[in-house]
Amino acid sequence: MQVFDKARGAGGRLATRRFEWIQENGSEGRARLDHGAIGFAARSAAFQHFVVEMQSQGLITPWHPALAPQSLPLEQDVPLYVVSPEMPLLCKHLLAGVQTHWSFALDRLTREDAGWRLQAGEQRHPDTFDAVVLAIPPAQAAPLLNGLRDDWARFASLIPMQPGWTLMGVAREDEAQGSEWTLARPELGPLAWVIRNDRRPGRVADPGHAHWVVHARAGWSRLNLEQDAGWVKHQLCTALEVFLGHEVRWAHAVVHRWRYALPPLGRTPSHPLPPAPQHWWDQRLGLGVCGDLFTGTGIEGVEGAYLSAMALVQDLQQPVTADLAASTDAL
Ligand SMILES: Cc1cc2nc3c(=O)[nH]c(=O)nc-3n(C[C@H](O)[C@H](O)[C@H](O)COP(=O)(O)OP(=O)(O)OC[C@H]3O[C@@H](n4cnc5c(N)ncnc54)[C@H](O)[C@@H]3O)c2cc1C
Structure with a gap:
């Protein structure tokens, strides 16, 4: 098996940004902030089993976030988990021993008699494959x-x-401003989630600093998707100050745009899923699709992506019986 990804490393939306900057005193500041999936639930027996196994290896930690007093309650009625010390580590762990190709933005998939060929721009991978997922x-x-x-x-x-x-970003924090909470769901305004990242399990405390990760609401993000990053940063910094009720003195802050963060919550009649598949698999072609697009009925996000992939793996274990020449003719 080989894995191709357009990113520079593993993780996908289980993302942690490492950044460095020069502080006021001339020294180098460093921080790691989890800017993708906030955490994940394990509702199904299969994913619970996986989580327990990863927990026993010290990779996954339960997170019982202390909610801000002004926060809406969490909708989750099950525990949340995070990967420690940073989110992409889970994928790195699962990819141990697998041949990986980073910065390979697949833009062409073709079937030849010998099998599937993968291409990224001008770069054509020399190998052919029986199956592609x-x-x-x-x-x-x-x-x-x-x-x-x-x-x-x-x-x-x-x-x-x-x-x-x-x-x-990272902000300077006076003792007096210190509060004990880790997570907030603001009721109003552009912010959906406010997270004190340095207080999450396995993260390193940074005395005198607060590490913030702030996710805007999907509606606000959609409306402002093509806005300039500087403008977005200003808006979200202001919204955070309004929510906290005090000025935030940033040492360093950036924004990130997720074009495809999450599938729509709940299925609308105009976007129904086909009845019950957790993945797509075409045995004849040796072609499959999995991911969190197949979720939405109480099982979402990371758990949904995991279950979808595991269901596809079961199909993949059946031998590909395709008559490649016949399949190619059909394309
Ligand atoms: C801000 C945010 C908050 C979230 N919060 C939660 C949460 O609280 N709970 C939860 O369960 N889930 C949450 N999620 C969703 C969760 O992260 C995803 O459901 C899950 O990571 C999906 O996994 P995946 O493997 O299907 O896709 P991804 O993690 O998106 O992985 C897809 C990979 O494919 C690569 N790729 C894409 N196109 C190409 C191409 N053409 N060629 C090569 N590589 C390509 C990408 O670089 C990426 O590495 C959140 C996501 C975001 C962004």
Whole structure:
């Protein structure tokens, strides 16, 4: 098996940004901020089993966030988990021993008699493959599926993934401003989530500093998706100050735009899933799709992506019986 990813490293939306900057006193500041998935639930027996196994290896930690007094309550009625000390470590762990290719933005998939060929721009990978699985957001999968499985491509292109702007940064903090909470769901305004990242399990405390990760609401993000990053940063910094009720003295802060953060919550009649599949698999072609696009009925996000992938793995273990020449003719 080989894994190709357009990113520079493992993790996908289980993301942690490492950044460095020069502090006021001339020394170098460093921080790691989890700007993707906030945490994840384990509702199904299969994912609970996986979480327990990863917990026993010290990779996953339960997180019982202390809510800010002015926060809405959490909707989750089950524990949340985080990867320690940073979110991408789970994928790095699972990829141990696997041949990986980073910065490979797959934009062409073709079937030849010898099997599948992968191409990223001018770069054509020399190997051919019996089977290809796309484990990527639906909007990114759709163009690759065009001409191979038009029915899947059409469906994937119709899933309106929620975008998200995220502000992350390190701020100087006086003792007097200190509060004990870790997580907030503001009731009003552009912010959906406010997180004290340095207080999450396995993160390093930074005395005199607060590490903030702030996710804007999907609606606000959609409205301002193409805005200049500087403008977005200003808006989100202001919204954070309004929420906290005091000035935030940033040492360093940046914003990140997630074009495809999460699938829509709940299915609307205009975007129904086909009845009950947790993945797509075409045995004849040796082509599959999995990911969090197949979730939405109480099992979401990371757990949904895991279950979808595991269901596809079961199908993959069946031998590919495709008559490659016949399949190629059909494309
Ligand atoms: C801000 C934010 C908050 C979230 N909060 C939560 C939460 O609280 N709980 C929860 O359960 N989930 C949450 N999620 C969602 C969760 O992160 C995803 O559901 C999960 O990570 C999906 O995993 P995946 O493997 O399907 O896709 P991804 O993690 O998106 O991985 C896809 C990978 O494919 C790569 N890729 C894409 N296109 C190509 C291409 N053409 N060629 C090569 N590589 C490509 C990408 O670089 C990426 O590494 C959140 C996500 C975001 C962004």
